[in-house]
Amino acid sequence: MQELGKIHQLIIHFMGHDLTFNVEVMIMTWIVIAFLIIFGISAAGKKSILPGPIQIVGELFVEQFFSLAEETIGEELGKKYAPLICALFMFLVLSNWLGIIPHLDEPTKDLNTTLGLGLMGCFIAHYTAIKEKGLKTYLKGYIEPFFMMLPLNIIGELANVVSISFRLFGNIMGGSIIILVVSYLTYSLFLPPFLNAFFGFFSGTIQAFVFTMLTTVYIALKAK
């Protein structure tokens, strides 16, 4: 029980500032990235008309997320953003499943990961808005319906980032706390595998999809 909430940090002094690295989270993130790179190479390395099992899974991802992006963002822009959306989902889903393997942790259990991904989505959405609508129309959106709404509109934009990242963080963190506490109370007998299946596979997949879907919708709302 005591290991909960402890984070292994590497603190480096650099030009009068403390740079803090959450080593464990970084290692876990790199494990996920390595998985994805291997998956990508084995899915697309040997393309054939009769696809192998890995290629089929890869094609499934690509097809699903291209159609989702095109339906949400629109034909033309959707094609452009679909690789990002597909990669985001694959990264999140693998991250959320990683905790099922003993001694590995979900990188999404750390707020830094989810906040980083949320900020990334926010920047992309605003960049898209400026590029598609022009700077003037983009800025005008902040003083609608009338000028007094400016501070609330800005807070509303920030609240989007906060809500999207805390949603993923809270769910994954909550799942892992429940698994830890129940394992502790039952001496790891009988129940933990079922909880892992529910919170890791099922809830993890749903939350990865919700995060991806919300990022897509933020981009779509900004683009139009």
Place this chain on the structure above:
Amino acid sequence: MDIQSWIRVSSVVGAGVSMGFGAIGSAVGEGYAAGCANEAMSRRPDMYNDIARTMLLGQAVAESAAIFSLLIAMLLLFTGGSSTSPLAPFGLIAAGICMGIGAIGSGIGSGLPAGAATIGIARQPASKSQITTTMLIGAAITQTSAIYSLVTSFLLIFMDYSARPFAPFWAALLGAGISTGIAAIGSGVGEGFVAQTGVESVARNPTAMSRVVNVMMLSMAVAETTSIYGLLIAMILLFKTYPATASLASAAALLGAGICMGIGAIGPGIGEGLTGQQAIRWIGRNEEATPIITRTMLVGQAVSESTGIYSLVIAFIMIFVV
């Protein structure tokens, strides 16, 4: 009394509050599911087994909010936290309040899709597995606001606050518990409304399942936002560093921030749920209109959420300015 007895007193009271309030929601939700199952059985008495199985599965998910409360109550009774600081009693009581009240919404909410699923199976037996999947997805997302309460209660019990100043931090602990706990009510119920019509629409029009489920998840995620604000305020209250102060006003401001965000989040949660409920219902009937319905739904939910953002702003002012 010495501090040990105060810790014992507060853990016992906290356990009572946690399990007492925590038992409300799930019982209501499960009762609703069983009621709907009766309706379904009167329509299709020959499908007794399928309907009863779906009802029990849905009730099992709805029960999990009460099980979280049970978990916190057990932890409070048997471990009683690890700290011996004079702040510990506040943390333990706040943990009980947070989990107990936080389980109400999710318990009620996740009973609604279970009820809709039993009726849906009676109406459309061929798409039994799709209806069950939709119900499970909906009920699982509805549980998330109870999970936020669980995270906060767990932090309140096991956090190390030995180095914190007593004077404002006792209020921060109570405020954190109240903020997450009460904020979870609205979102839990609201998400339940959305999940209910999601299941209903899949039963009405199984070919539209992927669109209905996509928009359902989106709408539930938006309805959940205000309970995330509650969690956010709780996290800020717990992890901000405070200077020690004797002024009661600055302590009261922290408690006030928790109350403001907690109660302010109830309305937007339910309101956004009602928006999503109608949107999903009409996507099930008119699948082609999905893009325009989704757009209207998101705009409407954003407006409904603005009152939650007012609460967030006032809570921020109380924490950082007052």
